[in-house]
Amino acid sequence: MDNNKLVIGGHEFNSRFILGSGKYSLSLIEAAVKDAGAEIITLAVRRANTKEQENILDYIPEGVTLLPNTSGARTASEAVRIARLARELGCGNFVKVEIMRDSKYLLPDNQETIKATEILSKEGFVVMPYMYPDLNVARDLVSAGAAAVMPLASPIGTNRGLATKDFIRILIDEIDLPIIVDAGIGRPSQACEAMEMGAAAIMANTALATAGDLPLMASAFRQAIEAGRKAYLAGLGRVMTRGASASDPLTGFLRD
Amino acid sequence: MTVNAMENHFFIDSDSLSPSALERKHRLETDPSFRTNHMEYMEGMEVIRSDVCQNVLSHMDSYNYSKYTASDVTAALEHETCTIEDLKALLSPAAEPFLEQMAERARLETGKHFGNTVYIFTPIYIANYCENYCVYCGFNCYNKIRRMKLSMEQIEHEMKVIADSGMEEILILTGESRSRSSVEYIGEACRIARKYFRMVGIEIYPVNTDEYRYLHECGVDYVTVFQETYDEKKYETLHLSGHKRIWPYRFDSQERALMGGMRGVAFSALLGLSDFRKDALASALHVYYLQRKYPYAEMSLSCPRLRPIINNEKINPLDVHEKQLCQIICAYRIFLPFVGITVSSRESAEFRNGIVKIAATKVSAGVSTGVGDHEEKYDGKESDGEQGDEQFEIADGRDLKSMYRDISDEGLQPVLNDYLYV
Numbered sequence: 001m002d003n004n005k006l007v008i009g010g011h012e013f014n015s016r017f018i019l020g021s022g023k024y025s026l027s028l029i030e031a032a033v034k035d036a037g038a039e040i041i042t043l044a045v046r047r048a049n050t051k052e053q054e055n056i057l058d059y060i061p062e063g064v065t066l067l068p069n070t071s072g073a074r075t076a077s078e079a080v081r082i083a084r085l086a087r088e089l090g091c092g093n094f095v096k097v098e099i100m101r102d103s104k105y106l107l108p109d110n111q112e113t114i115k116a117t118e119i120l121s122k123e124g125f126v127v128m129p130y131m132y133p134d135l136n137v138a139r140d141l142v143s144a145g146a147a148a149v150m151p152l153a154s155p156i157g158t159n160r161g162l163a164t165k166d167f168i169r170i171l172i173d174e175i176d177l178p179i180i181v182d183a184g185i186g187r188p189s190q191a192c193e194a195m196e197m198g199a200a201a202i203m204a205n206t207a208l209a210t211a212g213d214l215p216l217m218a219s220a221f222r223q224a225i226e227a228g229r230k231a232y233l234a235g236l237g238r239v240m241t242r243g244a245s246a247s248d249p250l251t252g253f254l255r256d
Numbered sequence: 257m258t259v260n261a262m263e264n265h266f267f268i269d270s271d272s273l274s275p276s277a278l279e280r281k282h283r284l285e286t287d288p289s290f291r292t293n294h295m296e297y298m299e300g301m302e303v304i305r306s307d308v309c310q311n312v313l314s315h316m317d318s319y320n321y322s323k324y325t326a327s328d329v330t331a332a333l334e335h336e337t338c339t340i341e342d343l344k345a346l347l348s349p350a351a352e353p354f355l356e357q358m359a360e361r362a363r364l365e366t367g368k369h370f371g372n373t374v375y376i377f378t379p380i381y382i383a384n385y386c387e388n389y390c391v392y393c394g395f396n397c398y399n400k401i402r403r404m405k406l407s408m409e410q411i412e413h414e415m416k417v418i419a420d421s422g423m424e425e426i427l428i429l430t431g432e433s434r435s436r437s438s439v440e441y442i443g444e445a446c447r448i449a450r451k452y453f454r455m456v457g458i459e460i461y462p463v464n465t466d467e468y469r470y471l472h473e474c475g476v477d478y479v480t481v482f483q484e485t486y487d488e489k490k491y492e493t494l495h496l497s498g499h500k501r502i503w504p505y506r507f508d509s510q511e512r513a514l515m516g517g518m519r520g521v522a523f524s525a526l527l528g529l530s531d532f533r534k535d536a537l538a539s540a541l542h543v544y545y546l547q548r549k550y551p552y553a554e555m556s557l558s559c560p561r562l563r564p565i566i567n568n569e570k571i572n573p574l575d576v577h578e579k580q581l582c583q584i585i586c587a588y589r590i591f592l593p594f595v596g597i598t599v600s601s602r603e604s605a606e607f608r609n610g611i612v613k614i615a616a617t618k619v620s621a622g623v624s625t626g627v628g629d630h631e632e633k634y635d636g637k638e639s640d641g642e643q644g645d646e647q648f649e650i651a652d653g654r655d656l657k658s659m660y661r662d663i664s665d666e667g668l669q670p671v672l673n674d675y676l677y678v
Contacts, residue, residue: 023371025669046676074552078678085676101552104594157368209371210364 004229006201008178009094009126009147011065015039016195017225018067018180019218020205021056022047028214029059036218040065042096042203045086046072067128069096076115083120095120096150097129106156110137114144121145130182133167138175149175150203152183153194157206159186162194172198188217188224195228196236262574264528266391266494268567270400281398284389284496294492294501301505302464302512308545309507315340316486316538324348333357338591343540346587347533355579358586362615365593372668375596375618376659377425378418379459381627382406382445384644386431388498390484392529394565394625394647395431397498401566404627404644405436411445414630419452421622421634421656424673426453427480431647432461432500439467443474450475454673457522461499462509468516477675479513480522481506482558485530486538494529510546519675520554521546522598527581528562528573536584540591547592556596556618557588563602563648578607582614589615601650605662608652613666621659623650 006013019038021029033041041060045068048056060066068086073079076099083095097120099112113129114137121127126147131137133151141149151171154163161184162168172179178200185191191202202225211217267285269278283290297303324345332342333354345351346358383405386395394401406414418426426449430437442460449456457478458471468479485491488503495501510521523542525535536559543555561573561581576584581603588597599608599616601623608619624633627644631637634655654662663670 023367023373025372025664025667044674047671047674072674072676073678081678082676103552103554104547106594159368206368206371210367 006178008128011126013039013065013201015222016201016229017191017222018042018182018201018203019208020203022071023205023209024214026056026059029056030061031215032208032218033061033064035215035222036208037222038064038218040067040094042067042069042205043086043091044069044071045082045089045091048086048089048091065094066091067094067096068092069098069130070116071098071100073099073116074101074109075099076112076119079112079116080119083116083125084123087125093124094126094128097127108132108152110134113137114140117141117146118144121147128180133164133171135167135170135174138171142175142177146177148178148180148200150180150182153181153190154184156183158184159207159210160184161186161190165193165197168194168199169197188220191221192224192228192231195225196231198232199228201225264392264562264571264574266568266571268399270398270567272400273398277398281389285391288492291492291496292501294495294503295488296502297505298499298502300464301499301502304465304508304512304515306508306511306549308511308542308549309504311545312486312538312541315344315541316534319344319534319537321348321533324350326350326353329354333361333590340541340544340591343587343591344537346590347536347584349533351583351587352579355583355586358583358590359614362586362589363613365589366615366617369593370617373617373671373674374612374663374668375425375671375674376423376621376656376663377427377455377457377618378423378620378622378656379427379429379625380411380414380418380630381429381431381625381644381647382411382414382442383433383437384431384627384647385433385436386498387433387435388500389496390498390500391494391496392526392562392565392571394567394645399565399567401645402643404642405441406445406628408444408448410628410641412448414628415449415452417630417634418622422660422672423622423656424453425455425457427457427459427478427620428476429459429647430461432498434461434499439463439470443471446471446474446476450677454677455675459522462506462512465512465516468513468518472517475677477518477677478520478522478554479510479518480524480558481509481513482524482526482560483507483539483542484526486525486535486542487530490530507542510542511549514546514550514553518553520556522556522558522596524558524560526560526562527576527584532576532580532584536587540588543592543595547595554596555592556598557592558598558600559585559588560600560602563651565648566645578603581607582611585611585615601652601654602648603651605652605654609662609666612663612668619659619663622655623653625650 068091070079070082154160180201182203328345459480598618626646
């Protein structure tokens with residue numbers, strides 16, 4: 001298997017950087033996609049379902065896979081309806097399930113997310129659920145037919161990095177699907193760190209939207225993600241502990 | 257400035273009032289004992305059990321903003337999470353020299369939650385009959401204005417005109433008259449609105465939970481109720497008669513709306529009516545406590561200042577100048593990073609262009625606060641029908657196209673719809 005390919009639901013991607021689109025001007029999307037080298041870009045169905053002249057669909061370059069999300073959904077059934085609408089709108093079979101019952105922190109509702117994932121995967125969607133990193137929930141998502149699992153690094157929009165690092169590492173170790181770190185990644189160095197750990201891909205939006213130069217930051221993320229991926233594949237060297245290790249092995253007394 | 261100069265003169269006598277009406281008006285204005293108990297529910301008003309009001313009032317009543325110092329303000333700005341105590345410091349006079357720092361922090365928070373988006377909507381007044389005597393409002397029942405209530409055909413026509421301009425979100429308003437503008441009348445108007453708009457909100461008289469549920473079924477998703485002032489004693493002197501006089505029933509409107517199934521609710525004090533620092537504190541805490549109780553609900557804050565009305569050009573927001581308004585909006589944003597903040601056409605184009613870069617996330621465009629005059633205003637077409645007069649004078653007359661262009665020119669992203677009915 002080609003380790004450089006990201007495989008989601010049988011679809012192959014060369015890029016491991018998934019772009020969010022909701023927080024910056026549409027006119028910047030093309031540059032962001034190009035400089036990020038992104039092949040997947042998310043799309044809020046609630047925003048796309050518009051009659052205005054500025055439709056995000058017109059700004060997405062050819063060959064880029066749309067990942068419609070169900071933002072705004074508060075229950076599994078609402079998410080399912082939004083996903084179906086996305087398909088009707090011609091957004092393809094991919095869907096990022098986002099279900100929030102909290103308007104303050106926008107934390108995902110894991111239980112409802114499992115339910116929606118099960119329904120949508122049976123309907124032939126490539127389901128990528130956004131979730132709070134909990135191993136049991138991740139396993140349920142696998143059973144429900146998810147194509148990837150998208151744990152949050154820290155609360156969405158905060159740019160605070162890998163606050164849930166230990167739990168994401170558990171998912172990486174235990175779950176056979178791609179683990180895509182979503183929400184909270186604020187700097188390229190944080191994206192790189194997640195990739196070194198073995199995350200399959202990174203998703204970011206606010207980190208770019210709040211940057212001084214959006215296309216330049218997109219390119220910085222691209223390189224950080226690539227570097228992290230290479231480091232993961234290369235296998236990280238050991239870290240020297242303070243005082244280095246003893247020259248005489250502790251087990252040197254063992255005879256047979 | 258003398259105390260006297262810091263008060264608005266609201267009372268205006270119309271020459272068309274009968275002697276008995278005039279006498280009643282004067283008694284309401286001058287004789288508190290002639291007025292009903294504003295804390296006592298009227299017949300038919302639903303009472304809900306809630307501790308939100310008590311929580312808000314306990315903070316507001318004890319808020320002594322003169323005790324805060326510059327170091328309280330800098331501490332508040334350094335804190336990662338803004339506490340209620342920090343909010344009090346940010347709303348205090350001590351924070352005024354820190355306006356630029358507050359704006360910087362506010363811009364950061366806005367960016368995290370909203371990116372560079374700014375939502376655009378427009379209001380439509382479908383009737384301006386009113387049974388209340390609120391002394392500062394152009395619709396008040398003693399003010400001599402042209403009254404009107406649109407028929408369903410007229411509503412549909414107006415909505416078509418607005419929708420053709422490209423607008424996707426509408427806010428339906430009425431004067432507060434249950435008898436002239438019944439809940440069913442408003443419900444039917446909302447059903448029409450759903451044919452033309454992606455999002456329908458209402459700003460009407462407060463109603464009971466079952467009525468909010470009915471309106472939700474008619475397509476309404478967002479309910480706006482302005483408390484005007486959270487100081488019930490001051491409120492009593494400004495809302496002299498009618499249903500609106502009942503302060504606690506109004507306070508619980510948003511909670512009843514959420515109980516009735518609405519997705520979101522909006523709050524506001526009308527700045528300039530009372531002590532604006534206390535009112536701003538109470539508005540923010542009203543959102544804060546209700547959000548804790550209904551965490552899934554969307555919430556937004558408006559920050560209107562008093563404006564002149566027909567027959568009273570002199571009404572003004574007193575000590576709430578643009579600087580104070582900006583301070584309030586920044587404090588709201590820092591304390592409640594996730595809430596929408598609406599700045600209406602009561603403010604100038606310059607102010608609105610500036611504040612959307614800091615903290616505001618929603619602006620109106622193509623605004624008329626009159627009844628039935630959209631075609632004339634939008635298409636320049638001379639109307640052959642009658643029109644109803646305006647609730648207040650607006651300061652920013654930009655239409656959708658110029659608002660859209662101006663927002664884009666500021667490097668921001670105008671959004672016409674951000675919700676999907678599911």
